[in-house]
Amino acid sequence: MRISASLTPGDMQGPFAEWRRFAEARMERAALLATDRGARALLGQVRSRMAGAGLGRLGNGLSSTSDLREGRGIHRYADGGFSASGIVFIRTGSDRTRGAIEAYTRGADIRPVRSRWLWIPTDAIPRVSKRFRLTPSLWVQNGLDRRIGPLVLIKGINGYPLLVVKNVGVDLSGRKRSARSLTKRGMPRSGQTEKSMIIAFIGIPSTTRAARVDVEAIARIEAQALPGAFYQALGRI
Incomplete structure (x- = not known):
């Protein structure tokens, strides 16, 4: 077949x-x-x-x-x-x-744009004010010249500028960012002690941030x- x-x-x-x-x-x-x-x-x-x-x-x-x-x-x-x-x-x-x-x-290499110095806030003052990082330009605008005191420009030991506040009250416990103005009688507020000067901002010409x-x-x-x-x-x- x-x-x-x-x-x-x-x-x-x-x-x-x-x-x-x-x-x-x-x-x-x-x-x-x-x-x-x-x-x-x-x-x-x-x-x-x-x-x-x-x-x-x-x-x-x-x-x-x-x-x-x-x-x-x-x-x-x-x-x-x-x-x-x-x-x-x-x-x-x-x-x-x-x-x-x-x-x-x-x-990044960070350099100032509108001035000669970068101003770095210290632990003596608030880091943020009204939701913005605190700068010297916001100091008066946000009323910190009344709540803490006016900024005074002095020269640091390395020749760089410092912005300080004179005659303020700070927390007795040493708590950071506690600076307040003295009372109208020139006395520290309750729970605070008087300090002749605090450094509010340190001026530097530039800084580098590593990734x-x-x-x-x-x-x-x-x-x-x-x-x-x-x-x-x-x-x-």
Whole structure:
């Protein structure tokens, strides 16, 4: 007995094209999910490192977004490839906060802009006044010349200037930032002792801030985790 068969080519393009579109759609969605997850993870790591480096809540000035959250979808290229991305960015509009983030993540040489000196507040006076870092220009504006006393310019032993306040009251326990003006009778307030002079600001020509958080190194670690996040997302779709 002899058996023979013949094959006639059919239309394979239609079914294959449909499967290919389905597979590509899954990969595109997985890429969007993975990069969104990576951006969130990077933001969390950077904020955590900033807090651990003694920068308090400075990391709250950062945020993240992605092609997924922005609703843009993937980016297509002429050669048929595609990409998806997520980013961490500085969200605050405060120039001071933006400058601090850039300085502590990249390092910076800080020099005065409007005067010859950078004025550094000491522990004898409030660090913040009305939600702004205290500077000599805010001293009178925010009423500290009445609450503590007028600033007086003197020369320090190294030749740099000092801004001091004379005849003030400070906490008996030595608590920092407790300076207050004397009463109208020239006496310290309750719980305070009189001090002939406190140093409020130290003037320096410039300062250097070393980077405390290496954002690029953290980003490289998160980038290495992206393939795993992609395959994990692909398995859920």
